Every structure is written in C-alpha cells, then in structure tokens.
Amino acid sequence: MLEDLLRDSFIKVVDKQSTGWLLINRNFEIVYINEALCRLWQKDREELLGRSVLDLFYNGTKKIPAGHYHSPLLETIETGREFRGKEAYLCLSGANFPCWFTVDTYTFRDSEGIVQYALGTYTLIDRYKALETQLESINISIIKSFCKAIEARDAYTLRHNENVADLAVGLAEYLRLPTTDIMTVYLAGLVHDIGKIGVPESVLNKPGRLTDGEYAVIKHHPVIGADIVAEIDGFGAIAKIVRHHHERYDGRGYPDGLAGEQIPFFSRLLAVCDAYDAMTSVRCYRVPLNIESAVAEIAACAGSQFDPDIARCFIEYIRRFGGRQTVS
Ligand SMILES: [Fe+2]
Known part of the structure; x- marks a missing residue:
C-alpha cells in the first residue's frame, strides 16, 4: 500500500x-x-x-x-x-x-x-550561456564590442560571423571535440571576418565583378583580422585561425598558400562553415542557394577547396541537424 x-x-x-x-x-x-x-x-x-x-x-x-x-x-x-x-x-x-x-x-x-x-x-542548457560562463578568464565583452563595430558599418558581416560561429560550434560538438576547443572555434567564428573592417564599403558590398585591385584588398582581410585579434591577450591561437580561414586544402588559397594539414584544423573547419553560410545567405547581388545545392557544392569542393574529412562530417552534420537559410 x-x-x-x-x-x-x-x-x-x-x-x-x-x-x-x-x-x-x-x-x-x-x-x-x-x-x-x-x-x-x-x-x-x-x-x-x-x-x-x-x-x-x-x-x-x-x-x-x-x-x-x-x-x-x-x-x-x-x-x-x-x-x-x-x-x-x-x-x-x-x-x-x-x-x-x-x-x-x-x-x-x-x-x-x-x-x-x-x-x-x-x-x-543554453549552450552559448554555458560557453560564456566557462569563458570567465577571457573578456568576451571585447569580442562583443568588436562585433558591434562591425555591425555599425556592415550588418551582413555581423550576422555572417554569428552564423559561422553557430555552425562551427554545432560541427565541433557533433565531432565531440573538447569544450575548450568548442570555445576556441566559437570565438574564432565570431571574429573570423573582423578584418573586413579594413575593407572599404564600396568594395565589400559591390554588386558584380571585382577588379583585380579590389580583389587584392578583400584578400587582405584575414591578415588585418589576425593582426587585430593578436592584440588581445591569450588570443594568439585564434589569430592564427583567423589568418588562415581562406586557405584552400589544395594550397591555392590566401594569404599564405598553405595546403592540407599545414592549415590549422580550426581554419579548415571554419572554411567549410564560412562557405556554407555565404552560399545560403541572401545577398544584394545574388540569390541564395538552397540547402541541398550548397551541400552539393561543398561535396564537389571536398579535397580541393575543403579538407575532405571535415567536408564529409559537415555534410553529415547538416543532414542530421538541418540547415537553414539566412537572410541579410
Ligand atoms: Fe573571410
């Protein structure tokens, strides 16, 4: 009873x-x-x-x-x-x-x-809250104020940085990376395009083809970003990730033409998330790809632009957890 x-x-x-x-x-x-x-x-x-x-x-x-x-x-x-x-x-x-x-x-x-x-x-739990709680030693407000500075001149870049950070954290969790690595990739995602602050707005949002000179200016943003981030105490590793997020697996990327595993792992991881977000976001100069087409593009570039293993895991992650189309 x-x-x-x-x-x-x-x-x-x-x-x-x-x-x-x-x-x-x-x-x-x-x-x-x-x-x-x-x-x-x-x-x-x-x-x-x-x-x-x-x-x-x-x-x-x-x-x-x-x-x-x-x-x-x-x-x-x-x-x-x-x-x-x-x-x-x-x-x-x-x-x-x-x-x-x-x-x-x-x-x-x-x-x-x-x-x-x-x-x-x-x-x-709110994963970002949890991450931020664990970031006690790092002043995340510095990062947030950087992001505000970006937003003031380019709302797309801010959203793009947040989207890439979000995708990178999701992928890192899917890969069961340790929490410290997830924090690193979160911060690196948030600041990866911060160097665009040094690129004139007329070039950043130019519809249509860029001239060689304009393209050279754009290609400098990972270096500018890395130099900015390197000024923060304890952000040396993140600066390196930022510097190399446009390297290609086949060595044809920039700024240093690194190839394969010469490229920091998290730069390779961000590169896939970065490309996926750029392809699926609405921009003034082109219509976005749907999720399936973006995934197909990533699959097609696995081994040339992207690390093939990371690309494969990213595709699995998107298929499992669903992609989304972003709007700017
Ligand atoms: Fe970039």
Whole structure:
C-alpha cells in the first residue's frame, strides 16, 4: 500500500519536473518519458512510448562514424557506464531544433547484474550561456564590442560571423571535440571576418565583378583580422585561425598558400562553415542557394577547396541537424 502510494507520488513529481526523464530498455525502446520532454518535442507520450531512441534521434545508428556513441544514454545501456553532468545533444528526427542538455545517466540491473534499463535525466542548457560562463578568464565583452563595430558599418558581416560561429560550434560538438576547443572555434567564428573592417564599403558590398585591385584588398582581410585579434591577450591561437580561414586544402588559397594539414584544423573547419553560410545567405547581388545545392557544392569542393574529412562530417552534420537559410 505504502509502496503503491510512494510509486504514484514519485511518478507525479517526476512528471511535473522541468528536468526531462527518459527511461529505455535494452532494445533502446522508450519505457518512460516525462511531460517535460514530451512538451519540448511537442509530442504526445503515446507517440513516443515503445519507440526506439535510435530511430527517433539517430537514424537507426548507435555511434557516429568516428566510433563514439551518439549519447551518454546509449553508452550507459550498452556498457553499464553511468555519467554525471555529461553534455549531449538530442534532436528529434525531422525536427530542426537540436536541444543541448547536461545529462545524468543511471543503470537498473537484474539479479545477475545485467543492465536491463537505463535512465537519463536531461537539463536543458543554453549552450552559448554555458560557453560564456566557462569563458570567465577571457573578456568576451571585447569580442562583443568588436562585433558591434562591425555591425555599425556592415550588418551582413555581423550576422555572417554569428552564423559561422553557430555552425562551427554545432560541427565541433557533433565531432565531440573538447569544450575548450568548442570555445576556441566559437570565438574564432565570431571574429573570423573582423578584418573586413579594413575593407572599404564600396568594395565589400559591390554588386558584380571585382577588379583585380579590389580583389587584392578583400584578400587582405584575414591578415588585418589576425593582426587585430593578436592584440588581445591569450588570443594568439585564434589569430592564427583567423589568418588562415581562406586557405584552400589544395594550397591555392590566401594569404599564405598553405595546403592540407599545414592549415590549422580550426581554419579548415571554419572554411567549410564560412562557405556554407555565404552560399545560403541572401545577398544584394545574388540569390541564395538552397540547402541541398550548397551541400552539393561543398561535396564537389571536398579535397580541393575543403579538407575532405571535415567536408564529409559537415555534410553529415547538416543532414542530421538541418540547415537553414539566412537572410541579410
Ligand atoms: Fe573571410
């Protein structure tokens, strides 16, 4: 009697929690999901109960190509390893809004010690807030004021920088890079085109073909940007990423004509995000490509303009989490 009462009370409390609760069995099927997660995904509980989390979130696969599990909960049910405060994405297949959580996982074992169920509790976090909290030692307001300076003369560049930072963080998380690297790529994305502040507006927004002289001016922006960023204490690595974000994998880029792995990894990563955002954004002088065409273009340039592995992962990331068209 008391047990029943306790169980009913427990379910009532868990159901009303703002933290999401997800319990799965060894077949990855949802045994219990609380209201918070149902509300988040705008689904009725009946639609989700009994469904495989592999199908719902991960296109039927357990691991990403690099060999890591897609989520702590999958790893827990498969290996019995529990996690505390692990960061994870969940994106319902077909939905365009991945949610970022901190996750705790728990195992429930049978009398022989075999894991029969795994529970994940999901606390939604704002990833940028989380990143910024971890950036205590760095004065992010400097970056923000740089961005304001850009906005004052070119609203497109500001939005483009934010879009590229957003894509780069998403891709870095998809690649399961460590948090410090994700912070680096976030900051580098925000400032990568800051050197355009040194490019005249008439050149920056010129419709039609640029003259050789104008193109040479544009090509100088990574160098100007790197010099500006290098003035900030502790930003040496970011300055280097900024300097090389227009290098090409085949060595035909600028400013230094670096090739392959001579180009810093994060510059190669930003290059793909940069190109994708530029192709899918509305500009005054051309219509944007749709997501499929932009992805096809990136695939076509893998190995020449872009690092082929990063390009492949980026395409996987866009296909999984959805692209979007930006407007300026
Ligand atoms: Fe650029």
